[in-house]
Amino acid sequence: MTLPTTVECDLHLLGRSRQGVFPIRQETSRVPRLSRLMALAIRMQNLIRAGGIADYSALAQLGQVSRARITQIMNLLLLAPDIQEQILFLSSTGRGRDPVRLAQLQPIAQIPDWNQQRRLWTGLRDPFDLA
Numbered sequence: 001m002t003l004p005t006t007v008e009c010d011l012h013l014l015g016r017s018r019q020g021v022f023p024i025r026q027e028t029s030r031v032p033r034l035s036r037l038m039a040l041a042i043r044m045q046n047l048i049r050a051g052g053i054a055d056y057s058a059l060a061q062l063g064q065v066s067r068a069r070i071t072q073i074m075n076l077l078l079l080a081p082d083i084q085e086q087i088l089f090l091s092s093t094g095r096g097r098d099p100v101r102l103a104q105l106q107p108i109a110q111i112p113d114w115n116q117q118r119r120l121w122t123g124l125r126d127p128f129d130l131a
Contacts, residue, residue, distance in 0.1 A: 029092035029093060029094050030092060030093055030094075031090075031092060031093075032090045032091075032092070032093050032098045032100075033098050033101075033102070034087055034090060034098060034100055034101065034102060034105070035087055035088055035089070035090045037073050037076060037102060038076050038084060038087040038088050039088060040073060041073050041074050041076045041077050042077070042084075044059055044070070044073070044074065045074070045077055047059070056070045056071060056074065072102060072106065073102075075106060075109045075110070076102075076105065076109060078109040078110070079105070079108065079109050079117060079121075080114035080117050080118055080121075082118070083117060083118065083121050086121070086125070087105075100124060100125065104124060105121075105124075108120045108121060108124070
């Protein structure tokens, strides 16, 4: 009676292109840029509150960006809390552009009425079914 034999090995799949042979990459997803910026805004706000960073100017210098850019990112904190949460948990993106960009949210963040923000966010988000 012969016992079954098991062979283990690494398998590297290769594809072909005009340039030659290349490794086949699995599709990877990434966290949307807007989600990362929302998390960054929350982190920066916590640094300022804790006294670790003095102000937006210090944040800008530390991050090697303009004060205007820091303000754009921090404006995300003006959004209604439930919108902030939805932004943090946007679905991962595979290829191409993220469906919602920071520039699209800037005008919404400037509206002081959270109910109006929610309506505008829903209109912006729904065509892409992001929730």
